Amino acid sequence: MTVSLHGLAVARGVAIGRAVLVVSSRVDVAHYFIQxxxxxxxxxxxxxxxxxxxxxxxxxxxxxxxxxxxxxxxxxxxxxxxxxxxxxxxxxxxxxxxxxxxxxxxxxxxxxxxxxxxxxxxxxxxxxxxxxxxxxxxxxxxxxxxxxxGTAAVLAPPPPPRRARTDSDEGEAGEGDFDVPLVLVAHDLSPADMLQFKKSVFAGFVTDVGGKTSHTAIVARSMDIPAVVGARSASQLVRQDDWIIIDGEAGVVIVDPSPIILAEYGFKQRQGELERERLWRLRHKPAVTLDGEAVELLANIEMPEDSTAAVKAGAVGVGLFRSEFLFMGREARSLTRLPDEDEQYEAYRRAVEGMRGMPVTIRTIDIGADKPLDGKASKQEYLNPALGLRAIRWSLSEPAMFLVQLRAILRAAAHGPVHLLIPMLAHAREIRQTLALIEHAREELRAQGVPQGEVKLGAMIEIPAAAMMLRVFLKHFDFLSIGTNDLIQYTLAIDRADEAVSHLYDPCHPAVLRLVADTIAECRRQGKGVSVCGEMAGDVQFTRLLLGLGLRSFSMHPSQILAVKQEVLRADTGKLAPWAQQVLDSDEPSELLGH
Structure with a gap:
């Protein structure tokens, strides 16, 4: 019997395949493929x-x-x-x-x-x-x-990708058949699990929990595969090897579809592939608006090897390297288990060299909330993990660990242009402490005679307090990067990973748009660089508004660059500016944005 489940659409497209269930357990369970x-x-x-x-x-x-x-x-x-x-x-x-x-x-x-x-x-x-x-x-x-x-195997590389099922295939594949696409279904997935699956064979995934900007959803978009989160009881209703359809546009999961539904979604899937092929032709075209404004389209990456996809998609640099993914799956309470300086240096160097002379912005480790280091930390461990010891707060509480990362980044800067980005700053004293530790890391490298490079220093604007003290920030930093995911979360008091309140997570809220607009305007006034690296940057529904507000640097997942570039090529910023002001002045901006 065909069953439809509804959740949140977080990565577009259609996936059709056999269900692979990741079952929850009271014991932390690793999920990976063996050879x-x-x-x-x-x-x-x-x-x-x-x-x-x-x-x-x-x-x-x-x-x-x-x-x-x-x-x-x-x-x-x-x-x-x-x-x-x-x-x-x-x-x-x-x-x-x-x-x-x-x-x-x-x-x-x-x-x-x-x-x-x-x-x-x-x-x-x-x-x-x-x-x-x-x-x-x-x-x-x-x-x-x-x-x-106690006998856990070392994570092995995944087997080769399986051939996708085509219309010419006859009969129905049985269990163990490697010729059909596989779709992952789970109650939840840790970022560490997502990174492992990112290297693997899944055509799409579904989770019971999560929000549009949870890290699970973010990694799904970076994989450029259809995904639905917050589907509540999906992992209970779907059985191993069920045929399912994921509609990433509508946020719908169809279990045991009829032949008619399969044919309909098969057509929709092919239409999506044709659209991607059409966008692919834009990859070498400069991102310049109709009125001659050059726009910088950068990539967000999680691992060094992601730089390959960034270059292929036409990115002109990396606007956000989420360094915490190098730390995932480690034992959080044992700093000796974290990647050492040489391991981090090699990872950052590979990313820098992979970008072929284009700048790489490395954000210092941002752990906590939906990104625990060891995949085990839960909301029960803290009163509110999103408001706890995370990001720069954790780094400053562990200066030895932080200095290791800073030295590794400074060493990598000897191989190409590197920008150093600090997350979740809110206090002037945090800025002073951070700058002092950066200088301390430089002195240590000089004393050891280790080569290092110059870096541009940047700060994330993701806390309302930071957005309201921009002049203090711009005294110390070369550029700012607006992290809209957390800025929306903290402005509206919404846990962005909680599907129960996901309907209140609103990028169009007047307060959010005002904070974004003021940050862009102040940076332009002082001649400092500013970009948006949150999910708004890769959402084509916001491209025209951000251009109208004066933004000229967007950072997003490589899979989103070409769609945003298409919007840029069609835009006239001179005409968009007065309209963007109308949106800012409106009590209901979503109505003017057509959301």
Whole structure:
């Protein structure tokens, strides 16, 4: 039966494929693909964990047998026996082997996938006693996961991309068929998971939670694949290998579509591909408006290798290198596990050299809220993580770590033009502390005789307080970069990752537009550079407004550059300026913007 689910559209396009579920677990589970040559080793990890859990249960059974009856009731011994039976059950072990060998999942991912399938079988049982055994199965799997955590494999590169299914393919692909597109479905995905999947084979993804500017959504846009977040119960309603359609334009997920619906979306998918091909022809055309205003279109990147996509899309530089993605998946409470100076230097150098002489803006680490270092931090750990120890606040609280990053960035600047961008500044004392540490890092490199380069210094304007003290900022910085994602969040008191209040997240709010406009105007007045690097920069619905407000530097994901360039080429800034002022003066700007 066809089912439609509704969420938030965060990356445009249409994806059609088989569902791959990432199942939630109380134990932190890594999800990655292995190589075909590693299948036996991964099954060996599973076998080792199963044997260890079996021995653990045997020890518990032996200790129970030695206890007095009043200390160890018969039910406890029976329960341990049930756990032993479930541990050896073929439905569990053979199923896990199937996901490892056929889909090349790592053992933990395969185990949670099979748990979800078997658990649903328990839910459908009529007998109450048998139905309640699902909890026992979950406990057994949790024991296995905890055992495997000590034998975790190093992340392997993904297998080669699978051939997409075409209209000429006959019949329906079965389980394990590598000839069909795969679509990821999960309750939520950490930024670290998203980075791993970014290198892989998925045609689209769906999550139960998240907002339009959550980091999961941002990475999805950088992957240029259709995505829907905030689809609430998608991970419960979709089953492994279900055929599903993701409509990234409408924010709709269609499960088990009929042939007619499949044909309709297949046509829509081909139309989108034709539009992308048409935009691709603009990649070498300079971004100049009809009235001769040159516009700088920059790229946002997460990893050094993303510079290749930026150059291909026609970016004239990197306006935002999110350096925190180099730190993802590390143990947050152990600074020795974070990338050292040489590892960071090599990453920044690769990005600089990859841009072939064009400038690279490296933002210092911005962790916290929806970007925990180790993928485990949750909202329960803080009263409000978005207002807590994040971004520059965390860096200043860990000066040794911060100096390592600053030295690495300064060293990379010897290989090409680098701009250094500081996130989430709000106080003059934070500015002074940051500048002092930058100078300290320079002195350390000079003392060691290590080559370094000059950098332009910039600050993010993403807190209303910062937008209201621009003159203080412009005394110390060469340029400003407006981070609209957080600026909207903090101006409107909206958690941008929470789908429950996503309808209140409004880039068109008069207060937000006024802060953006004032920042652009003040920078132009003082002859300082200013760009927008938040999601507004890559949204073609805002291109004309930002141009009318005087913005001449946009930074966005490479996948969005050509669509924005098309709007720039069609724009006349002289005519847009008075209209933009009308939008600013309006009580309902969205009406004039056509939103």
């Amino acid at each position: 075909a040559s590693e299948v036996e080793a991964e099954i060996g990890r599973l076998r080792t964990a199963r044997d260890a859990v079996a021995q653990e249960l045997q020890r518990l059974q032996a200790s129970v047998a030695q206890m007095k009856r009043e200390d160890a009731p018969h039910e406890l011994a029976a329960l341990l026996e049930v756990h032993q039976m479930l541990l050896q059950d073929d439905a569990l072990t053979e199923g896990v082997k199937h996901w490892i060998s056929e889909r090349l999942y790592n053992a933990e991912w395969a185990l949670t996938t099979q748990l979800e399938i078997v658990a649903r079988q328990f839910d459908e049982m009529e007998d109450d006693y048998l139905r309640e055994r699902k909890a026992d199965l979950e406990q057994v799997v949790e024991r296995l996961l905890r055992q495997m955590k």
